[in-house]
Amino acid sequence: MSENLPNKAVFQSYIWTCAKYDFSPYEKRIIYRLIEFAQQWLEGIKIKDHMHKIEPSGCGVNITMPVASILRDEDDHNYAKAKAAFTSLSKKGAEYEDDKIWFYTAIIEHPKIEKGTGIATFHVYDPIWRAALDFTKGFKKYELITAMKFKSVYAMRFYELMSGQAKPLFVPLEGPDGLRERFCLQGKYERVNDFKRYVIDAAKKELDESSPYSFVAKEEKEGKKVIGWTLFPVFFEDREDPALQE
Template sequence: MVNKNVIQSYLLTVARYDANIYAKRILLHIVKANQDYLQGEKLSGVINIDEDLFKDREYSFDIKSILGDDEDNNYDRIIKAFHSLQDRFIQFGDGEGGSVRLSFIERVYAKKRSGIVKFRMSELMYKAFADYSQGFRKYEFGLTMSFDSVYSIRFYELMSGQKKPLTYTIDDLKKMFSLGDKYKRPSDFVKRVIEPAQAELNEKSPYTFSFKLNKKGRSFHSITFTPIFQPQYASEEAEKHELAKKVGSSAYLSRTERTYLNEHFQMSPKQIKNNHDTFFDAKKKHGDFLLNFFDKVRINAHRNNATNKIGYLISALKKDLENDLD
């Protein structure tokens, strides 16, 4: 299987949903198919995508592509996985204190003898799959499809390209993985979910992690995951800048940030693209506080009577990034 890089919305990476390994493979194929469709590339695994007048999409799937390297040809379990996704929902915040809850797929039609499953996805849903405004994760499609555990896949998505430690409460992780009341003791959660995922990532992934349980009072409350990069498993195709360039600056700069650059520094989309690496790394460093940095630079540029505002901004960004290397 070609180990092509795929870009996944961070919303989907951290969304709350429950899925077994086959259902998760279906989701991976959908993300990859959407990317191929937008880029005008030949679809792999997905036979066809049709878009109607209401922008809803109908997908035709080859069941064999979901089985992967499995020796059996038990199509029933794949069809059940499609049905399970029809009953599963993705939930994420709308940025205004509310939340949105959507069914992953709709109108599943399975014809086992043909080896094809068809389903529909609403415009709002596939846009959520491609919403890069809150960040994105890249992963290698072939590698991800080879994982045996759905938790390995989800931790791989979380760790892929990550450099700084991530801390989640145990309750938030259980909600993210839709575990409900399972593993009430933190030790059971670690033994059944985290350690098996860590072991599989250690064995085959360029991105794995170490972890530390944190106490609040006398009880374990959260877990800090420290990303570990294993270059021996890295693909030569895994270039972050090439991936981000494919989806443009919207992959890492929010609409508000792009508008700010245009209004206060008169930067066109082309000029932003020409400084892709600088903005990409700056966003990675400052995250949601990048707009504050832009505002400080704007004020300093005005105080210093800078005539070349774009040059002043890029210089300030590069100097800020270089300080991290000292």
Template sequence: MKTKQQKNNSVTVVNKDQIQSYIMTTAKYDFSVYEKRILYRIVEMAQGELQGVRFATDCKKIEHTLFDTVHITMPIASLLNGESDENYTRVKQALLSLQKKIFTYEDEKEWISISIIALPKIKKRSSVVSFQIDSHIWDCCLDFSKGFRKYELATAMKFKSVYSMRFYELLSGQKTKLIYPLEQLKEMFKVQDKYAKTNDFVRKVIEPAKNELDELSPYTFEWSANKEGKKIVSFNFYPIFKPEHRDAELYKKELQKQTGLSWDLGRQVISYLKTSLEFSDKEIKNNRDLFVTAQMELPDIMTELAILRGKSRTKTNPKGWIINALKGKIKDK
């Protein structure tokens, strides 16, 4: 099954549900839209490496050095927003800005202050950018010890406001009311000294973010204020799910995870996959779309599986070979 794709200059962005550490979601920072896009791509690549994704086909590369750093290469176009966005100058400005910004890390053993990126480089007449990041930042992208948020990558990359990005990350997948003190929100967004009047904070931060989420996002919100006397001290945010903005393929996969295998797979097929081919429930779920498609597209799925079982016995990874063979049969058909 193919997921929805978004053209981004010469780069095709395959939409996906991206997992982001709650540590990163609630961190205190002041990033531009372009800086956020760079960070989204770093998160994407860190998780892709963890999942065994190979990036060679889309000009992305990850190299772990001997000096506890990670060298990243990615297309410049993957940081832009569609065909009309050719502002490479802003990408360069974002790289320079991230180079100057500091990430502070502390645990039981050490305190360390790190530039978010180092050595950004764009070769003349090249379509890629490269830079280095410290391994602590790489590890932070994969630290889910305090929870996580899941959001659509293509949607996050569309926003023109960094406040929309922040609210989208906070609200995506959220089903219950969120309460944030005014001062905590201002500190998270790094606008403590920017909007002295709360009405200005609402007008410049909350309302524009809500309007953009209403237009583009599968998750938006309503809000109300909590007061002590006449003074606003905190805000309530009520998540609203807008299915018309949800990627249909990703939503289907999400629903599949919540249903039993027999919802869309025949019992005979499930039984054969488990008993004869030794697939676990998790392995079947991970390849559910493939098995459902094979069930619909191939004339006799049971016969095909039996043939593949015989041929797979001499393979080093029989189940992996069967998966690839099914993909090939579907493609040929």
């Protein structure tokens, strides 16, 4: 079963919002929890229970949390989903680039699950931890419970992009800042119609159903070539948690 925790407003570094990676929804939920831990660390909030811990190491931090933290109102027989997510994420990295820097780093290592307690521990590499704490490029604010409940990783990423967005946002299809590279979809959905159907439309469907923030996508062209989309924000005020808007 998923962990029953109160909703929280999470402030995510724009480095993470724009980073290039290909994660499953379960891997993404590990990242959401990691960012939540980083925010508590930054705010100086002391975690008082034995199920949630942040312990600095020489090259990053060690995180302790319940396996249930990454589940979506579901059972995980013999921790199969959690083991697959931690194993896969430990083999992946994240890439970020702007006009001043480029970096690529592994994310976690040495994941372990104590089967009797359902407690997971893993090590987070220092560049990932620092990126979670770095707000110099800006940040996005979103509701943790809303982000955690999406089925599609594309819905998660578009929710991060559109959360709090007041002005139309142009997102290119190709290039270093394009959605294809950002979502690591090179060689997949090569036809524009397929990309829109399986990525943009799929994300919009979930956001329209359960998110405070969604969008209307307007196709942009140079001549006959589609170069991207302008996303016009849509806000569903009745879905926003008023306790988190102070």
